[in-house]
Amino acid sequence: MGRIFHWLGDPRDLKGQIIASLQRKLGASSFIHCFTEISSTVSLSLSVYMALQEKLDRFKKQQEKCQSTLVSTKAAQTLKSPSSSSTNGRVTPIPSVKFSNDTERLQHINSIRKAPVGAQMKRVIDLLFETRQALTPDQINQVCYVDMNANRNVFESMRKNPKIKYDGERFSYKSKHDVRDKKELLVLIRKFLEGIAVIDLKDSYPTVMEDLQALKAAGQIWLLSNFDSQEDIAYPNDPRVPIKVDDDLKLLFRGIELPRDMLDIERDLLKNGMKPATNTAKRRSTAQMEGIPASKSKPKKKNKEISKRTKLTNVHLPELFQNLKGD
Template sequence: MALKEQLDKFNKQQEKCQSTLSSIASSRERSGTSSRQYVPLPAAITQNKPDAAPVRFSDNTKQLQYINNIRNSAVGAQMKLVIDLLFKSREAYTAEQINKACYVDMKANKDVFDRLKKNPRVHYDGRRFSYKARHDIKDKSQLRSLVFKYQNGIDVADLKDAYPNIMEDLQALAASGDIFWMTVNTVSKEGIAYPNVEDYPFKIDNELKAIFRDMDVPSDMLDVEKELRKIGLKPATNTAERRAAEQLHGVPNKPIDKKKKKQEISKRTKLTNSHMPELFNSINASSSRN
């Protein structure tokens, strides 16, 4: 109210000044004084402050159109803008702060608000929204511990959103030999991360062992390649082409010696199938004889 009273008082003073000037000009005209004679004006009139540059709404047309397009876009598109903001900043935002940052007005669009609260990649504490990674880890040490919990490997695609520089830490762990990062012939495009451990605590089912023992593997590589092609696999070798090249250059093709003595397992043999102890009965028998 005090500001309004001061404004009214100022307007009245202006009107009074204008009335005074008009009366002075009229009296001089009646007395024959030239109207072009200089008449000093009050200081309140002469000391005008420079006006600020007027705001033209046309200057912000593009921005207003951009904001309007966002708020009229589909719910999924608005959700993506918010999730991208949370992912890149890794900070917590209120609905008002989100509106200022990416122009998604969740108070005016209840669908966006409700669906973001239920989104698995978003955490809502009742007031603020923040990004929720698949795995709650923050540094290389926690990353290593997490990989070692997955003996059969963990998909790197599930790790890359944990924190900003996680891919660099993953490469460092692979370079130091703490983990194996397999990117070839994997289901995941990002690859699979395995812990580098000597022994894996797993058991092989007896039925699988029986299938392995009963499997008849052809002795000729031509037959092996043929069987691989039957099940849709591309052989790494081409025996027919290799043998044709050997004959062309005069290299004799060595016949397969089916009577070749089977190599026996000794104490010095490096064992990689320790999960099948029955294969090494001969070693145990020889040890008992000695």
């Protein structure tokens, strides 16, 4: 008890005199009880203060992390645009970004990182398709805000995607055909004598469609439509075989009237020593055995002729109705 009173103060000063007076009025036991209550209250207040201080420290660290993220994104954008990075040979310093002034950007980044895996993958694939560069996960995060290091589901899905190539460090877009310019495109088309679908070439590189039109205009390839799928097919035009067809031969070819029945066409092909690709007789017999009715051509509708019983509206033009049939 003496140690407690000694801690409370020296009886010779004012604080000690006040405490001694309280001790005489309350008694030793009551005074110790009051002192215990005060000590517990002070301890509780200290614990609450420490908890609040800890939360404040965490918030400050989070704020510093967000600010560093903003600075890195600003730096990436500055490096990406040469006009903003240097002026007359001098490097422009990166302006500091305040957390409170860029709340919308942080909300946008947060919404991207909380989006479904498929949506984040699409952003990364679009970025790799447009840039055609091999990028690390950190570089991807700086440009499109998809943090694959933190989201392992996105990382693994991108690594296993058939349109993406991963070399253990960088991600890049993988097209169906590995061509990068017009020369390589022409070499590839010449390997496919029976034609190659244009849809398989569209993702080769960004200007592939313009190069296809340029090769067509130069007479190096043909772009023809497939009647089955209505898709363009690129055929090589061999420059070693220049063929010019006379107009008379074109007219003769187009003037040949083919038989309407496939049986007659197949019979003519066999007469000329060519094997037809179809067998109409077998197909019709199979359909007849299975009870499938044969398709019959619809009879043509007869044109209705005007008679005297027809109600005429253009009576002011009698010359149109001179040859009316009487009933």
